[in-house]
Amino acid sequence: MTEHDITITVNGEEKDLTVESRTLLVHALRDELGYTGPNVGCESSTCGACTVHLDGDAVKSCTVLAVQADGCDVTTVEGLADGPELNPVQESFQEEHGLQCGYCTPGMIMTAQQFLEENPDPSREEIREALEGNLCRCTGYQNIVNAVESAAEKMRAEGATTAAEGD
Ligand code: FES
Ligand code: FES
DSSP states (O other), X not given: OOEEEEEEEETTEEEEEEEETTOBHHHIIIIITOOOSSOOSOSSSSSOTTEEEETTEEEETTSSBGGGGTTOEEEOGGGTSBTTBOOHHHHHHHHTTOOSSOSSHHHHHHXXXXXXXXXXXXXXXXXXXXXXXXXXXXXXXXXXXXXXXXHHHHHHHXXXXXHHHHO
16 A cells, blocks of 8 residues: 655645545545535546635546646635635525535535626526536526526626726
């Protein structure tokens, strides 16, 4: 069994850990570092419950080895909020009832967050396409799409406010 000493910056905090060659990033985050936001569902790149951001890209952390994340920045759903203040995507999922059991929710939020950074004014069809790699067994998706649409509006409004303050 080969072990490796690696360093991953998670939600802005540098973490040193020792992992086996075969350890998946999702297991390192959950079991070694205590970030239980990313959930383990299929472990085969199908459900998206384990989605995190790796150097800014949404990835399924069950498809990444922990050693591949050595030296990288990882953001989990825990890293989006500012203390008790939820970010717009998190807030919108809560307000629009975009969850039931919540198992898929961290992955949905992480995928939606990156999508909205790249496409701030998406159509409902584009939102559905963006979320096609994230499966939900409870909600029927309608409220999830509503939540992402609402988050997009909030983020645009925040952007407009920030721009106006900068004038
Ligand atoms: S647990 Fe990673 S995609 Fe399902
Ligand atoms: S809210 Fe239960 S799986 Fe999506």
